[in-house]
């Protein structure tokens with residue numbers, strides 16, 4: 001998959017910033033140790049002089065230079081060891097002054113030998129996900145702002161004697177745990193229920209936590225994402241475009257409002273391709289719909305319906321809470 005050059009340079013910039021940030025942290029640690037531990041300061045200064053001494057030795061060309069370099073190396077190692085011991089003695093970790101890497105594999109260069117490091121590819125995927133999710137209304141939405149008081153605690157026969165509040169608490173807990181424990185591979189969630197019952201709030205809250213953990217996430221309404229695929233595929237050959245590829249490959253895909261899209265063979269086949277590819281690769285999707293299970297079965301082929309219903313199904317029930325919010329306020 002070839003991503004646009006702008007993504008690659010943005011990714012390189014992010015990797016470089018990581019490196020600079022880590023080096024600034026290390027500088028601050030050195031200053032801290034030098035000001036707090038006088039003995040450690042001496043060791044640090046001795047180590048800093050090593051390179052100068054080595055250069056002098058080489059320039060001087062005197063006598064047994066190899067032997068002298070060897071002695072200098074031994075002295076250097078002994079000083080490093082003494083510095084670590086001094087750190088530990090004073091309650092610091094022994095590697096407190098080691099170079100800090102966000103990715104140890106490539107030492108924050110973004111490359112391992114001549115290929116891109118996994119960390120570089122995951123940054124590119126995050127960028128691609130962000131570009132596709134530009135409309136994500138994440139702002140103030142989070143698990144913390146989800147308010148259970150708008151759900152009724154009256155037991156309802158259609159909920160087998162349980163209240164809407166009870167069901168919502170279960171949904172909330174499941175989503176919160178799902179976000180907190182997010183890992184790959186994992187299964188998806190299928191959220192079913194009328195408008196205004198909190199599906200979007202919970203799926204966005206999950207997306208927010210997962211993004212903060214550094215995973216690549218795409219969030220979008222089904223009609224909007226399908227329109228983007230169509231725009232992109234115009235005039236393109238059989239290869240997947242960037243949009244379709246990102247939808248298949250991002251770490252978490254949140255498809256909001258399934259069923260609101262225009263009913264066409266083209267849309268259904270793209271939807272099937274995305275859902276099928278992700279479920280086969282155990283890449284999670286969170287799908288929300290206002291349709292009932294019967295409507296899903298009627299509108300989509302058995303293939304799509306059975307794939308969707310094979311995920312964790314979460315039913316949202318009750319009255320439109322937007323009405324309740326208006327009444328309470």
Ligand SMILES: [Zn+2]
Pocket residue numbers: 103104105106107108109110111117118119120
């Ligand atoms: Zn790396």
